[in-house]
Amino acid sequence: MRGFPWWRLGVLLALLVGLGLGLVYSWMISPLRVFDAEPKTLRADFKDQYRSVIAAAYAATGNLPRAQARLSLLGDSDSVEALNAQAQRMLANDQSFEQADKAAALAAALDEGNQDRPVSSSTVEIADNTENVVTATPPPPDVPIDLTETPQTIETHTIVNESTPRPTHTPTPVPGKPFKLTGQETVCDANLPDGLLQVVVLNSNRRQIAGVEIVITWDGGKEQFFTGLKPELGNGYADYTMTPDITYSVQLARGSDIALGITAPTCQSSNGESFLGGIKLTFQQP
Amino acid sequence: MNSKRSRWVFIILALAVGIGIGLAYGWIIDPVDFFDLTPDTLRADYKADYVLMTAEAYQVEQDPALAARRLAIFGTKSPYAIAADGLAYARATGFSDSDITLMQELVTALQAWSGIQ
Numbered sequence: 578m579r580g581f582p583w584w585r586l587g588v589l590l591a592l593l594v595g596l597g598l599g600l601v602y603s604w605m606i607s608p609l610r611v612f613d614a615e616p617k618t619l620r621a622d623f624k625d626q627y628r629s630v631i632a633a634a635y636a637a638t639g640n641l642p643r644a645q646a647r648l649s650l651l652g653d654s655d656s657v658e659a660l661n662a663q664a665q666r667m668l669a670n671d672q673s674f675e676q677a678d679k680a681a682a683l684a685a686a687l688d689e690g691n692q693d694r695p696v697s698s699s700t701v702e703i704a705d706n707t708e709n710v711v712t713a714t715p716p717p718p719d720v721p722i723d724l725t726e727t728p729q730t731i732e733t734h735t736i737v738n739e740s741t742p743r744p745t746h747t748p749t750p751v752p753g754k755p756f757k758l759t760g761q762e763t764v765c766d767a768n769l770p771d772g773l774l775q776v777v778v779l780n781s782n783r784r785q786i787a788g789v790e791i792v793i794t795w796d797g798g799k800e801q802f803f804t805g806l807k808p809e810l811g812n813g814y815a816d817y818t819m820t821p822d823i824t825y826s827v828q829l830a831r832g833s834d835i836a837l838g839i840t841a842p843t844c845q846s847s848n849g850e851s852f853l854g855g856i857k858l859t860f861q862q863p
Numbered sequence: 864m865n866s867k868r869s870r871w872v873f874i875i876l877a878l879a880v881g882i883g884i885g886l887a888y889g890w891i892i893d894p895v896d897f898f899d900l901t902p903d904t905l906r907a908d909y910k911a912d913y914v915l916m917t918a919e920a921y922q923v924e925q926d927p928a929l930a931a932r933r934l935a936i937f938g939t940k941s942p943y944a945i946a947a948d949g950l951a952y953a954r955a956t957g958f959s960d961s962d963i964t965l966m967q968e969l970v971t972a973l974q975a976w977s978g979i980q
Contacts, residue, residue: 595885
């Protein structure tokens, strides 16, 4: 034992202690100051604010590609879902309906844009490293196709993700198509509240839309209510309790067919008792 | 005596080297991953694009107070100064004339609005 070089062990211990001290200082006491951050690293509430401004800019310019490029900076796995969820949160938190509507409108436009993208069996889909799918249209039939050539990736998309979206031509905003009343059914369910009017609003892709204003009128009265306030029942769901013996008209504020003559029906339960039933209306963009 | 002193020198040197390696690892090789950041940490081009978005919205809304609230997320400066910084960046990096015009209008509006406040 006497011959053991204890001082060497001391050197090793000092090295380890120094390493630990250095890591504690560089990771906890004085980590590198952050600058040049990307929007995807923002706190959730700041991301909401960022998304809200993207929606407001889109509402002003109608420039969907630019809005898409900006949304991609936030790193959401599904921008449409993120916008719809945000619209619901804004309504639930009593924030301006106008701002919530802009977020919902951008979500609807993105959804519609995705659906309108032409798809054919000969279309080449190239997945890039950001999990987005870039669609490359094949050449016209009169152009010979070199089957041995590997499809080339489209670099434009990568550039968009790595730098600030560059200015592009601003198209004129196009209003959405008016909604059609695609369903009207009587609901006789004793478990539901009496006279429940249920409204479901879908886009052309049959996806539910949050934040849509519904106007209900009757002789001498009018009220508004919104989809998305009960997300557990669906983003595009809204309901209203009808008073017996009153006839209502229902339509969407942004333009739709009018459901006329809506009144709470009388239903029979299994044991023969009558109760007030409900109505379910479905509006969908054509 | 000399031998004891040189051993202490080795130990202190080892401590210093350890600290150096630790700092290099924590600052350069594997720095802390950041998330939940505040907007003032954004890169200048993202800030400028945010100012441009605010200017695009302002063009239609014509509400300088709302524009100022949107820019206030950057915190440390006045909305006017934030918009002016964005405009300067846009000019320096070749944003399109139409975008620069929008940002200029926002800067002017916020300057006037700041004077009223």
